[in-house]
Amino acid sequence: MTTVRVAMTGFGNVGNQVAELIDRRREHFATHFGVEVLVTGVCGSTTGLIDPSRISPERLQHKAAFEPGLTGSAFMEQVNADVLVEAGPSDYSTGQPGLDYITSAINRGLHVIAVSKGALVVEGPTLLQSAREKGVQLLMSGASASALPTIDFLTYDLAGTHIKRIEAVLTGTTTFILDTMVSRNASFDEALAEAQQLGIAEPEPSFDVDGWDTAAKVVIIANAVFGVPLAISSLARESLRSLTAEQLGSWKADGLTPRLVGYVNQDEGQVEAGVGIRLYSAEHPFSLTRGSTKALYAETMDLGEFTLLGGASNPRATAAAALKDFHHILTSSE
Amino acid sequence: MTTVRVAMTGFGNVGNQVAELIDRRREHFATHFGVEVLVTGVCGSTTGLIDPSRISPERLQHKAAFEPGLTGSAFMEQVNADVLVEAGPSDYSTGQPGLDYITSAINRGLHVIAVSKGALVVEGPTLLQSAREKGVQLLMSGASASALPTIDFLTYDLAGTHIKRIEAVLTGTTTFILDTMVSRNASFDEALAEAQQLGIAEPEPSFDVDGWDTAAKVVIIANAVFGVPLAISSLARESLRSLTAEQLGSWKADGLTPRLVGYVNQDEGQVEAGVGIRLYSAEHPFSLTRGSTKALYAETMDLGEFTLLGGASNPRATAAAALKDFHHILTSSE
The missing domain is CATH 3.30.360.10 (Dihydrodipicolinate Reductase; domain 2)
Structure with missing residues (x-):
């Protein structure tokens, strides 16, 4: 069975829900797509956690066990992943911190699911173009109108x-x-x-x-x-x-x-x-x-x-919209 | 440039509109998908026309030039195509004539765009299963609710x-x-x-x-x-x-x-x-x-x-729904 590894940057309410939904659907992913889906890394603004063998939803709750400084470029250099879910804060002037995470992920050949809006507003066309050139997908269902599937x-x-x-x-x-x-x-x-x-x-x-x-x-x-x-x-x-x-x-x-x-x-x-x-x-x-x-x-x-x-407007619905993007990535990788 | 050949069975108002839309979008298909799209065969209930090099929308209007008897299994055996658009009449008891056309197309490895409903109502699950086994797509946007994209x-x-x-x-x-x-x-x-x-x-x-x-x-x-x-x-x-x-x-x-x-x-x-x-x-x-x-x-x-x-309810809208399915086939074949 192929393994699909997921890294998550920005780990607040929506990030937690995405991790929970992925875990709930592990059997479905195995049955329908023949893939084992593992969360292999998570980071917030100051700490992070990487485990190539799998991070369970329970471990994600123990923030005290997160490693200080394992964030930003240090996190992206060390994490081994196929898909990045970026769900950090949105800054509409600089696009950061999402912009650096998404850029780095695309350059490393990861598919990207953007939930935060900042990077897409500031550099959307450039990021979409980079994704096309790298042959990866940049999806943004959770960033456009909560659960309403506009795009x-x-x-x-x-x-x-x-x-x-x-x-x-x-x-x-x-x-x-x-x-x-x-x-x-x-x-x-x-x-x-x-x-x-x-x-x-x-x-x-x-x-x-x-x-x-x-x-x-x-x-x-x-x-x-x-x-x-x-x-x-x-x-x-x-x-x-x-x-x-x-x-x-x-x-x-x-x-x-x-x-x-x-x-x-x-x-x-x-x-x-x-x-x-x-x-x-x-x-x-x-x-x-x-x-x-x-x-x-x-x-x-x-x-x-x-x-x-x-479309519901709550963190669970936004997470489900991101999970939909994940399904689309699995479908197009079949 | 790859060639994608389209056969059409059942050639009434919707069929005419599909042919016209395909022709209007030939340049778009070439630019966006790098494919040359040709209508290579068309048949109604008693006559048909096959030309592997291309049938223009103008020729489709000259029904007198259609060959008598070039329909049904004779048409399917002779036409060289990658995609079948089935837009004939719907019989909700037998599923015919669409059922034979769609079954034959799937067995020959063609993708199928169903506009007629009969075969789908009578044998939908069997046809979907056959399509999966053959690795082809069976799409039906024009058969479910005119232009409203339900499926x-x-x-x-x-x-x-x-x-x-x-x-x-x-x-x-x-x-x-x-x-x-x-x-x-x-x-x-x-x-x-x-x-x-x-x-x-x-x-x-x-x-x-x-x-x-x-x-x-x-x-x-x-x-x-x-x-x-x-x-x-x-x-x-x-x-x-x-x-x-x-x-x-x-x-x-x-x-x-x-x-x-x-x-x-x-x-x-x-x-x-x-x-x-x-x-x-x-x-x-x-x-x-x-x-x-x-x-x-x-x-x-x-x-x-x-x-x-x-969603509009007219032959042009139904044809555009079928053309959408054609886009999806081209996208997933990229």
Whole structure:
């Protein structure tokens, strides 16, 4: 039986769940793909653990047994792996620390499953190109919209047709704030404060309400699907901050639901992408999005138009999305 | 450059569109996959045309130049092809003529793209098993729900997670009849007559209104996705015929939209499938289906729940779904 060794960098909640799911599916991998899957190395920001024979999920809980300093390039030089799962923190200016891990993994001929977004936003096109040249896969289901399969749907389910445009609800916090403004006739500041009290919005809310989170996901999706390099700074972006309770009340009176969406239009090889506030009538499925529900709309040349709604937004779901990528790697290696 | 030769059996509207799409994408196939794609044979029920060097879309229009008798086993023995597109009529009792074409193609080592449903409903599990044994692909995007990517979504986008259940709106005619009963306070017979006048329902409506069409699609999807052989005759099935205007009026008063859906429940390896009338509140995306809109709902163990709506229902869209399958064959042959 072939052995497939997995290294994991960035080991928080999602990383733990990925390790657990891999362990739960070991028998399935053996039966269906004829491979033995082993986690052979794990590292966080300051410590790590390497064992070529297998690290069980139980050992992953004993952080005290992790070796100080076994992280970064030291970890990548010593670990023996076929697949890297990168699930560390995301820095949207430098792409680090994920960028170094992913670059190193691709150069060493590892397939990469990216869960963190930073490296993909900063250097996505370069990384995808390197992966192609090295003949390895760089997959990112867990980095684009939690469990909603945006990239798989657009590249696989709609393969062979021209995609004219997509629109997507990718940030739950903004949906919550917009709906609070409508239901309570609240100002933006009041709705934001409520979202912050509930732990839905961050103390520093700019990432969500100024559209940066949606923009980051649009960049990741567009780079993977449309093959055109997009810089996050080049995207047109609207913020929720300028909205008033009066505006939202008037939209509600007209039966319209506002959503902050990312969009990509593709025409004659030109790709235009951005983040904006759009209004949806009750007949549009986007009007049914609530809370953290993600949604994707696509208009194609020959297949018609599609709306995809749903996907859980929690660490387990994100881990399952990464595991899906792992299945795709096993399938294409058969 | 490698040559990929395509044979087509059953050459009606969809077949013509497939040939046209293949021709339109010849340059794309050459650029992206490094292959030259040629249609080398086409046959209908009584005549056929074979030319190993290429049959252009223009020649396909000159049916008078087709050779009488070049059909059935004579066609399959003479045509030189790597991929069969089967788009003939569907017989849900015998599976013919598609069953013989698909069986012959698999035995000769051809990949098969099924657009017709008959063979898949009658012998789906056997054909899938034969294809696996021969190392060829049997794909069926155009046979499951026009352009809605049911099988791709469930097997690829949701790979690696347990699918607990699916529900799907797969027959546009029944949606039209149900909505007409509601909007006009009409009886089933009145709504059916209107659908027949508009050419939406067939003169013999049993296939649609008694759930056979939905059942056929459920069988195709379930066999491909859940890997459990299902016979169409074993499915529980509800008919629209017993519904009254009063029932629909009372559902409407409660804000509920009725839809005829196919369903599959999977629990502990047990698969239960059927066709039934279910009620959806205004918060459920199925309540937004209109006319020919198809819809798929899936509940998973780790990824959450999803609803997929849309896809055009016309010969061009069905052909584009078949072309998607062709892309998948080229991708996996790279």
